[in-house]
Amino acid sequence: xxxxxxxxxxxxxxxxxxxxxxxxxxxxxxxxxxxxxxxxxxxxxxxxxxxxxxxxxxxxxxxxxxxxxxxxxxxxxxxxxxxxxxxxxxxxxxxxxxxxxxxxxxxxxxxxxxxxxxxxxxxxxxxxxxxxxxxxxxxxxxxxxxxxxxxxxxxxxxxxxxxxxxxxxxxxxxxxxxxxxxxxxxxxxxxxxxxxxxxxxxxxxxxxxxxxxxxxxxxxxxxxxxxxxxxxxxxxxxxxxxxxxxxxxxxxxxxxxxxxxxxxxxxxxxxxxxxxxxxxxxxxxxxxxxxxxxxxxxxxxxxxxxxxxxxxxxxxxxxxxxxxxxxxxxxxxxxxxxxxxxxxxxxxxx
Numbered sequence: 001x002x003x004x005x006x007x008x009x010x011x012x013x014x015x016x017x018x019x020x021x022x023x024x025x026x027x028x029x030x031x032x033x034x035x036x037x038x039x040x041x042x043x044x045x046x047x048x049x050x051x052x053x054x055x056x057x058x059x060x061x062x063x064x065x066x067x068x069x070x071x072x073x074x075x076x077x078x079x080x081x082x083x084x085x086x087x088x089x090x091x092x093x094x095x096x097x098x099x100x101x102x103x104x105x106x107x108x109x110x111x112x113x114x115x116x117x118x119x120x121x122x123x124x125x126x127x128x129x130x131x132x133x134x135x136x137x138x139x140x141x142x143x144x145x146x147x148x149x150x151x152x153x154x155x156x157x158x159x160x161x162x163x164x165x166x167x168x169x170x171x172x173x174x175x176x177x178x179x180x181x182x183x184x185x186x187x188x189x190x191x192x193x194x195x196x197x198x199x200x201x202x203x204x205x206x207x208x209x210x211x212x213x214x215x216x217x218x219x220x221x222x223x224x225x226x227x228x229x230x231x232x233x234x235x236x237x238x239x240x241x242x243x244x245x246x247x248x249x250x251x252x253x254x255x256x257x258x259x260x261x262x263x264x265x266x267x268x269x270x271x272x273x274x275x276x277x278x279x280x281x282x283x284x285x286x287x288x289x290x291x292x293x294x295x296x297x298x299x300x301x302x303x304x305x306x307x308x309x310x311x312x313x314x315x316x317x318x319x320x321x322x323x324x325x326x327x328x329x330x331x332x333x334x335x336x337x338x339x340x341x342x343x344x345x346x347x348x349x350x
Contacts, residue, residue: 003248037242055067070203076234077217085223099178135167139173149164154315155291183204201220203219209326209328266326266330272339273290273339294345300317
């Protein structure tokens, strides 16, 4: 029995345990139903066994040696990955513009950060994903223990993870892929290839594009290294079982016929938007990241216009382009409105 099934069961045991709200005192009334599901590690509930079964199910879905549920975001997964494979004094290769958790992971392991640069796509003003040429010189000369790669990038550029993995193997280095923005990839052949079956460690944020609650995420590993002990070093001993159950439900939905159909419909809708909005230039490898530039407008101008006039907020912008993040919760109404707004802006700029 997984966590979803466990939380649906009624408990008839009188509990003098944590949590002290006892599923009956709703201090924040809007979260009344959450309080009812908020349990702890009691013998009556035994949620640890249910969690193990849910994570085993997830591992089968993703085809990994082990998949762990995270309730402290992808950052905790990256940190646990480094703690599992690197030790004091080891060299760990990270980008010079990496997410802060990459450097924090290296520091916590007592390892030494070695920095590499990724190339810039000048057409859109963003960094692209790491390539073998970016990292091989360091692997040759720096005795690197682990390499952290972000793929996709924030703006949707994807690395050749299979080539990177092969290269890392040649130099006996572990490959850690921060795939926080690629949680939909395993569920559609029309999206970029996921790293989950390739890299030694892959971390995904369910809350970014896959419909999960903040800050739910996943850590996948294809090694036999002890990620459980690494996670135990940085995680609370009192996890949120409603959040953990939501992860199980999230994966079951993504892997269902209905969930996969929803992803395909999203892709079709975004392809149509790209086809219709011919006055926009689109960048990136991932269609769920609408990286847009319009002649006559800087990225900042476009971002300001979208927000101030049309009440549309983008995810990230720069001098040249603007990125609007889409995910499984991006419905037809939102896409249709964006399409109409972009067409209106294009018309005024021409």
